[in-house]
Amino acid sequence: MVTVRAPATSANLGSGFDVFGAALSRPADVVTVEKAAETTIEVTGVGAQYIPEDPEKNTVGAVVEALDAPARIHIDKGVRPASGLGSSAASAAGAAVALNRLYDRGLSRKELVPIAAEGEAVVSGVAHADNVAPSILGGFTVTTAEGTSSVDAAIPLVVCLPDVAVSTRDARRVVPESASMEDLVATVGNAATLAIGMCRSDPALVGAGMSDPVVTPERARLITGYDDVRERAFDAGATGVTVSGAGPAVIAACRERDRRDVAAAMLDAFAGAGVEARAYQTRIGRGTTFLDG
Ligand SMILES: Nc1ncnc2c1ncn2[C@@H]1O[C@H](COP(=O)(O)OP(=O)(O)OP(=O)(O)O)[C@@H](O)[C@H]1O
Numbered sequence: 001m002v003t004v005r006a007p008a009t010s011a012n013l014g015s016g017f018d019v020f021g022a023a024l025s026r027p028a029d030v031v032t033v034e035k036a037a038e039t040t041i042e043v044t045g046v047g048a049q050y051i052p053e054d055p056e057k058n059t060v061g062a063v064v065e066a067l068d069a070p071a072r073i074h075i076d077k078g079v080r081p082a083s084g085l086g087s088s089a090a091s092a093a094g095a096a097v098a099l100n101r102l103y104d105r106g107l108s109r110k111e112l113v114p115i116a117a118e119g120e121a122v123v124s125g126v127a128h129a130d131n132v133a134p135s136i137l138g139g140f141t142v143t144t145a146e147g148t149s150s151v152d153a154a155i156p157l158v159v160c161l162p163d164v165a166v167s168t169r170d171a172r173r174v175v176p177e178s179a180s181m182e183d184l185v186a187t188v189g190n191a192a193t194l195a196i197g198m199c200r201s202d203p204a205l206v207g208a209g210m211s212d213p214v215v216t217p218e219r220a221r222l223i224t225g226y227d228d229v230r231e232r233a234f235d236a237g238a239t240g241v242t243v244s245g246a247g248p249a250v251i252a253a254c255r256e257r258d259r260r261d262v263a264a265a266m267l268d269a270f271a272g273a274g275v276e277a278r279a280y281q282t283r284i285g286r287g288t289t290f291l292d293g
Protein backbone atom coordinates (compact mmCIF):
# COMPACT_ATOMS: atom_id res chain seq x y z
CA MET A 1 0.00 0.00 0.00
CA VAL A 2 1.21 3.54 -0.80
CA THR A 3 -0.28 6.78 0.54
CA VAL A 4 0.55 10.26 -0.74
CA ARG A 5 -0.47 13.87 -0.09
CA ALA A 6 -1.02 15.74 -3.35
CA PRO A 7 -1.36 19.53 -3.05
CA ALA A 8 -3.88 21.93 -4.52
CA THR A 9 -2.47 24.17 -7.22
CA SER A 10 -3.20 27.46 -8.89
CA ALA A 11 -2.81 27.58 -12.67
CA ASN A 12 -2.35 30.59 -14.96
CA LEU A 13 -1.50 33.17 -12.23
CA GLY A 14 -3.03 35.73 -14.60
CA SER A 15 -0.41 36.33 -17.29
CA GLY A 16 0.61 32.66 -17.73
CA PHE A 17 -2.58 31.17 -19.19
CA ASP A 18 -2.15 27.41 -19.69
CA VAL A 19 1.57 27.75 -18.82
CA PHE A 20 2.16 28.89 -15.22
CA GLY A 21 1.28 26.89 -12.12
CA ALA A 22 2.07 26.94 -8.42
CA ALA A 23 1.78 24.28 -5.72
CA LEU A 24 -0.08 25.49 -2.62
CA SER A 25 0.99 24.42 0.87
CA ARG A 26 -2.71 23.78 1.60
CA PRO A 27 -5.29 22.32 0.95
CA ALA A 28 -4.45 18.82 -0.43
CA ASP A 29 -5.89 15.43 -1.41
CA VAL A 30 -4.68 12.20 0.22
CA VAL A 31 -4.54 9.24 -2.20
CA THR A 32 -4.00 5.62 -1.11
CA VAL A 33 -3.37 2.81 -3.62
CA GLU A 34 -3.19 -0.96 -3.14
CA LYS A 35 -2.55 -3.60 -5.85
CA ALA A 36 -5.73 -5.27 -7.12
CA ALA A 37 -6.82 -7.34 -10.13
CA GLU A 38 -9.41 -4.71 -11.09
CA THR A 39 -9.45 -1.00 -10.42
CA THR A 40 -11.95 0.39 -7.92
CA ILE A 41 -12.15 3.97 -6.69
CA GLU A 42 -13.64 5.24 -3.43
CA VAL A 43 -13.92 8.99 -2.81
CA THR A 44 -14.49 10.66 0.57
CA GLY A 45 -14.00 14.23 1.85
CA VAL A 46 -14.88 17.67 0.51
CA GLY A 47 -17.34 17.53 -2.40
CA ALA A 48 -17.05 13.73 -2.67
CA GLN A 49 -20.73 13.53 -3.65
CA TYR A 50 -19.94 15.35 -6.93
CA ILE A 51 -17.06 13.10 -7.95
CA PRO A 52 -17.64 9.93 -10.02
CA GLU A 53 -16.14 6.68 -8.71
CA ASP A 54 -16.31 5.09 -12.16
CA PRO A 55 -12.66 4.75 -13.38
CA GLU A 56 -13.78 5.91 -16.85
CA LYS A 57 -14.94 9.24 -15.39
CA ASN A 58 -12.52 9.88 -12.51
CA THR A 59 -9.19 11.53 -13.38
CA VAL A 60 -7.23 8.75 -11.67
CA GLY A 61 -8.73 6.15 -14.04
CA ALA A 62 -6.73 7.54 -16.98
CA VAL A 63 -3.57 7.42 -14.86
CA VAL A 64 -4.19 3.75 -14.02
CA GLU A 65 -4.55 3.03 -17.74
CA ALA A 66 -1.41 4.95 -18.72
CA LEU A 67 0.72 3.18 -16.10
CA ASP A 68 -1.02 -0.19 -16.57
CA ALA A 69 -1.36 -0.29 -12.80
CA PRO A 70 -4.73 -1.65 -11.60
CA ALA A 71 -5.42 -0.81 -7.97
CA ARG A 72 -7.89 -0.34 -5.18
CA ILE A 73 -7.78 3.46 -4.81
CA HIS A 74 -9.04 5.66 -2.00
CA ILE A 75 -9.14 9.44 -2.53
CA ASP A 76 -9.72 11.64 0.52
CA LYS A 77 -10.57 15.01 -1.01
CA GLY A 78 -9.23 18.13 0.69
CA VAL A 79 -9.49 20.13 -2.54
CA ARG A 80 -13.09 20.88 -3.50
CA PRO A 81 -14.01 19.98 -7.10
CA ALA A 82 -14.74 22.76 -9.66
CA SER A 83 -12.80 25.17 -7.46
CA GLY A 84 -10.00 26.56 -9.62
CA LEU A 85 -7.59 24.95 -7.17
CA GLY A 86 -6.66 21.98 -9.32
CA SER A 87 -8.94 19.52 -7.57
CA SER A 88 -9.13 17.03 -10.43
CA ALA A 89 -5.38 17.44 -10.99
CA ALA A 90 -4.43 16.79 -7.34
CA SER A 91 -6.01 13.34 -7.44
CA ALA A 92 -4.39 12.53 -10.80
CA ALA A 93 -0.98 13.77 -9.64
CA GLY A 94 -1.23 11.81 -6.39
CA ALA A 95 -2.28 8.65 -8.21
CA ALA A 96 0.59 8.97 -10.70
CA VAL A 97 3.23 9.31 -7.97
CA ALA A 98 1.68 6.57 -5.79
CA LEU A 99 1.14 4.01 -8.60
CA ASN A 100 4.64 4.64 -9.98
CA ARG A 101 6.01 3.53 -6.61
CA LEU A 102 3.46 0.73 -6.00
CA TYR A 103 4.32 -0.93 -9.32
CA ASP A 104 7.98 0.13 -9.28
CA ARG A 105 7.66 1.73 -12.74
CA GLY A 106 10.80 3.83 -12.20
CA LEU A 107 9.52 6.98 -13.94
CA SER A 108 10.91 10.35 -12.87
CA ARG A 109 8.60 13.06 -11.50
CA LYS A 110 8.89 14.97 -14.79
CA GLU A 111 7.96 11.84 -16.75
CA LEU A 112 4.85 11.48 -14.60
CA VAL A 113 3.53 14.95 -15.58
CA PRO A 114 2.11 14.02 -19.04
CA ILE A 115 0.71 10.79 -17.57
CA ALA A 116 -1.21 12.67 -14.87
CA ALA A 117 -2.32 15.21 -17.50
CA GLU A 118 -4.25 12.43 -19.28
CA GLY A 119 -6.62 12.58 -16.30
CA GLU A 120 -7.35 16.26 -17.02
CA ALA A 121 -8.51 15.37 -20.53
CA VAL A 122 -11.22 13.22 -18.93
CA VAL A 123 -12.85 16.24 -17.25
CA SER A 124 -12.01 19.31 -19.35
CA GLY A 125 -11.45 17.78 -22.79
CA VAL A 126 -7.83 19.01 -22.88
CA ALA A 127 -4.76 17.28 -21.37
CA HIS A 128 -3.46 20.57 -19.93
CA ALA A 129 -0.61 19.97 -17.49
CA ASP A 130 -0.44 23.34 -15.73
CA ASN A 131 -2.08 21.94 -12.57
CA VAL A 132 -0.63 18.43 -12.47
CA ALA A 133 2.94 19.73 -12.98
CA PRO A 134 3.10 21.80 -9.76
CA SER A 135 1.10 19.17 -7.85
CA ILE A 136 3.78 16.60 -8.73
CA LEU A 137 6.91 18.77 -8.72
CA GLY A 138 6.07 21.53 -6.23
CA GLY A 139 7.09 25.20 -6.43
CA PHE A 140 6.38 27.48 -9.40
CA THR A 141 6.17 25.69 -12.73
CA VAL A 142 6.31 26.71 -16.38
CA THR A 143 4.79 24.06 -18.65
CA THR A 144 5.04 24.17 -22.45
CA ALA A 145 4.76 21.56 -25.20
CA GLU A 146 8.47 20.87 -24.60
CA GLY A 147 8.07 19.99 -20.92
CA THR A 148 8.07 21.60 -17.47
CA SER A 149 10.64 23.79 -15.67
CA SER A 150 10.22 24.51 -11.98
CA VAL A 151 11.71 26.66 -9.25
CA ASP A 152 11.06 26.82 -5.50
CA ALA A 153 9.72 30.17 -4.36
CA ALA A 154 8.72 31.59 -0.97
CA ILE A 155 5.60 33.62 -1.73
CA PRO A 156 2.74 34.07 0.79
CA LEU A 157 -0.69 33.66 -0.82
CA VAL A 158 -4.38 33.83 -0.02
CA VAL A 159 -6.86 31.79 -2.03
CA CYS A 160 -10.47 32.67 -1.43
CA LEU A 161 -12.98 30.06 -2.59
CA PRO A 162 -16.61 31.18 -3.00
CA ASP A 163 -19.35 28.64 -2.39
CA VAL A 164 -20.22 28.28 -6.09
CA ALA A 165 -18.88 25.89 -8.71
CA VAL A 166 -17.34 26.83 -12.07
CA SER A 167 -16.29 23.91 -14.24
CA THR A 168 -13.08 24.20 -16.26
CA ARG A 169 -14.99 22.98 -19.31
CA ASP A 170 -17.42 25.95 -19.05
CA ALA A 171 -14.69 28.47 -18.22
CA ARG A 172 -12.70 27.45 -21.32
CA ARG A 173 -15.66 28.47 -23.49
CA VAL A 174 -15.17 32.17 -22.58
CA VAL A 175 -11.46 32.27 -23.49
CA PRO A 176 -11.00 34.72 -26.42
CA GLU A 177 -9.84 33.16 -29.69
CA SER A 178 -7.37 35.95 -30.45
CA ALA A 179 -5.54 38.85 -28.80
CA SER A 180 -4.22 42.17 -30.10
CA MET A 181 -0.49 42.82 -30.49
CA GLU A 182 -0.77 45.42 -27.71
CA ASP A 183 -2.23 42.83 -25.32
CA LEU A 184 0.35 40.27 -26.40
CA VAL A 185 3.21 42.65 -25.58
CA ALA A 186 1.67 43.52 -22.21
CA THR A 187 1.14 39.84 -21.36
CA VAL A 188 4.70 38.84 -22.25
CA GLY A 189 6.01 41.69 -20.08
CA ASN A 190 3.81 40.69 -17.15
CA ALA A 191 4.65 37.00 -17.43
CA ALA A 192 8.38 37.74 -17.52
CA THR A 193 8.04 40.03 -14.49
CA LEU A 194 6.20 37.29 -12.58
CA ALA A 195 8.83 34.69 -13.45
CA ILE A 196 11.67 36.93 -12.22
CA GLY A 197 9.63 37.57 -9.07
CA MET A 198 9.35 33.84 -8.43
CA CYS A 199 13.10 33.34 -8.91
CA ARG A 200 13.74 36.13 -6.37
CA SER A 201 10.85 35.19 -4.05
CA ASP A 202 9.67 38.79 -4.42
CA PRO A 203 5.91 39.23 -3.74
CA ALA A 204 5.88 42.72 -5.32
CA LEU A 205 7.16 41.46 -8.69
CA VAL A 206 4.98 38.34 -8.58
CA GLY A 207 1.89 40.44 -7.83
CA ALA A 208 2.67 43.00 -10.54
CA GLY A 209 3.18 40.21 -13.05
CA MET A 210 -0.27 38.70 -12.40
CA SER A 211 -1.97 41.36 -14.54
CA ASP A 212 -3.58 39.90 -17.63
CA PRO A 213 -5.67 41.89 -20.14
CA VAL A 214 -6.85 38.90 -22.20
CA VAL A 215 -8.33 35.86 -20.40
CA THR A 216 -8.87 37.03 -16.81
CA PRO A 217 -11.42 39.80 -17.57
CA GLU A 218 -13.64 37.24 -19.34
CA ARG A 219 -13.31 34.66 -16.56
CA ALA A 220 -13.87 37.28 -13.83
CA ARG A 221 -17.38 37.87 -15.17
CA LEU A 222 -18.30 34.33 -14.05
CA ILE A 223 -17.44 35.18 -10.41
CA THR A 224 -20.03 37.22 -8.48
CA GLY A 225 -18.30 39.96 -6.48
CA TYR A 226 -14.89 39.59 -8.20
CA ASP A 227 -14.21 43.33 -8.70
CA ASP A 228 -14.91 44.17 -5.05
CA VAL A 229 -12.89 41.20 -3.80
CA ARG A 230 -9.94 42.32 -5.92
CA GLU A 231 -10.15 45.94 -4.81
CA ARG A 232 -10.49 45.08 -1.11
CA ALA A 233 -7.55 42.66 -1.31
CA PHE A 234 -5.35 45.42 -2.78
CA ASP A 235 -6.53 47.85 -0.07
CA ALA A 236 -5.47 45.27 2.56
CA GLY A 237 -1.96 44.98 1.10
CA ALA A 238 -2.15 42.38 -1.69
CA THR A 239 0.53 42.88 -4.33
CA GLY A 240 -1.48 41.12 -7.06
CA VAL A 241 -4.90 39.49 -7.43
CA THR A 242 -6.31 37.27 -10.17
CA VAL A 243 -8.61 34.35 -10.92
CA SER A 244 -7.11 31.03 -9.76
CA GLY A 245 -7.15 28.51 -12.59
CA ALA A 246 -10.53 28.49 -14.25
CA GLY A 247 -12.12 29.99 -11.10
CA PRO A 248 -14.16 30.57 -9.03
CA ALA A 249 -11.29 30.78 -6.48
CA VAL A 250 -9.50 34.13 -6.40
CA ILE A 251 -5.77 34.19 -5.57
CA ALA A 252 -3.81 37.06 -4.02
CA ALA A 253 -0.05 37.39 -3.57
CA CYS A 254 1.05 39.39 -0.55
CA ARG A 255 3.68 39.85 2.12
CA GLU A 256 3.55 37.59 5.18
CA ARG A 257 2.57 40.46 7.49
CA ASP A 258 -0.49 41.32 5.36
CA ARG A 259 -1.80 37.80 4.72
CA ARG A 260 -4.37 37.68 7.52
CA ASP A 261 -5.80 41.12 6.59
CA VAL A 262 -5.95 40.20 2.89
CA ALA A 263 -7.87 37.01 3.72
CA ALA A 264 -10.33 38.90 5.95
CA ALA A 265 -10.87 41.60 3.31
CA MET A 266 -11.58 39.08 0.56
CA LEU A 267 -14.05 37.17 2.73
CA ASP A 268 -15.78 40.39 3.70
CA ALA A 269 -16.10 41.47 0.06
CA PHE A 270 -17.61 38.13 -0.97
CA ALA A 271 -20.03 38.37 1.98
CA GLY A 272 -20.97 41.90 0.81
CA ALA A 273 -21.85 40.40 -2.57
CA GLY A 274 -24.04 37.79 -0.85
CA VAL A 275 -21.61 34.94 -1.48
CA GLU A 276 -20.33 32.59 1.23
CA ALA A 277 -16.64 31.85 0.88
CA ARG A 278 -13.69 30.18 2.56
CA ALA A 279 -10.18 31.67 2.65
CA TYR A 280 -6.97 29.63 2.78
CA GLN A 281 -3.90 31.45 4.08
CA THR A 282 -1.29 29.52 2.17
CA ARG A 283 2.02 29.81 0.29
CA ILE A 284 3.87 28.20 -2.57
CA GLY A 285 4.66 24.72 -1.32
CA ARG A 286 6.00 21.24 -2.02
CA GLY A 287 4.81 18.73 -4.59
CA THR A 288 3.28 15.33 -3.83
CA THR A 289 4.82 13.76 -0.72
CA PHE A 290 4.76 10.17 0.58
CA LEU A 291 2.93 9.77 3.89
CA ASP A 292 4.13 6.23 4.55
CA GLY A 293 7.88 6.57 4.42
N1 LIG B 1 -10.53 12.76 -8.63
C1 LIG B 1 -11.27 13.83 -8.92
N2 LIG B 1 -11.21 14.92 -8.13
C2 LIG B 1 -11.96 16.01 -8.40
N3 LIG B 1 -12.82 16.11 -9.43
C3 LIG B 1 -12.90 15.06 -10.27
C4 LIG B 1 -12.13 13.88 -10.04
N4 LIG B 1 -12.41 13.01 -11.06
C5 LIG B 1 -13.33 13.60 -11.84
N5 LIG B 1 -13.64 14.82 -11.38
C6 LIG B 1 -14.59 15.78 -11.97
O1 LIG B 1 -13.85 16.90 -12.45
C7 LIG B 1 -14.63 18.09 -12.34
C8 LIG B 1 -13.81 19.12 -11.59
O2 LIG B 1 -12.69 19.43 -12.35
P1 LIG B 1 -12.43 20.91 -12.84
O3 LIG B 1 -11.21 20.90 -13.67
O4 LIG B 1 -13.70 21.45 -13.44
O5 LIG B 1 -12.20 21.66 -11.46
P2 LIG B 1 -10.87 21.94 -10.67
O6 LIG B 1 -9.95 20.77 -10.90
O7 LIG B 1 -11.19 22.28 -9.27
O8 LIG B 1 -10.46 23.29 -11.36
P3 LIG B 1 -9.17 23.94 -12.01
O9 LIG B 1 -8.65 22.89 -12.98
O10 LIG B 1 -9.71 25.16 -12.66
O11 LIG B 1 -8.20 24.27 -10.96
C9 LIG B 1 -15.88 17.72 -11.60
O12 LIG B 1 -16.93 17.57 -12.55
C10 LIG B 1 -15.58 16.36 -10.97
O13 LIG B 1 -16.70 15.52 -10.85
Ligand SMILES: N[C@@H](CCO)C(=O)O
Residues within 6 Å of the ligand: 011, 012, 017, 018, 019, 084, 086, 128, 130, 131, 168, 171, 172, 245, 246
Ligand atom coordinates in the same frame (compact mmCIF):
# COMPACT_ATOMS: atom_id res chain seq x y z
N1 LIG C 1 -5.13 26.52 -17.67
C1 LIG C 1 -6.38 25.88 -17.38
C2 LIG C 1 -6.34 25.46 -15.95
C3 LIG C 1 -7.61 24.96 -15.41
O1 LIG C 1 -7.37 24.67 -14.08
C4 LIG C 1 -7.50 26.85 -17.61
O2 LIG C 1 -7.40 27.98 -17.14
O3 LIG C 1 -8.48 26.51 -18.28
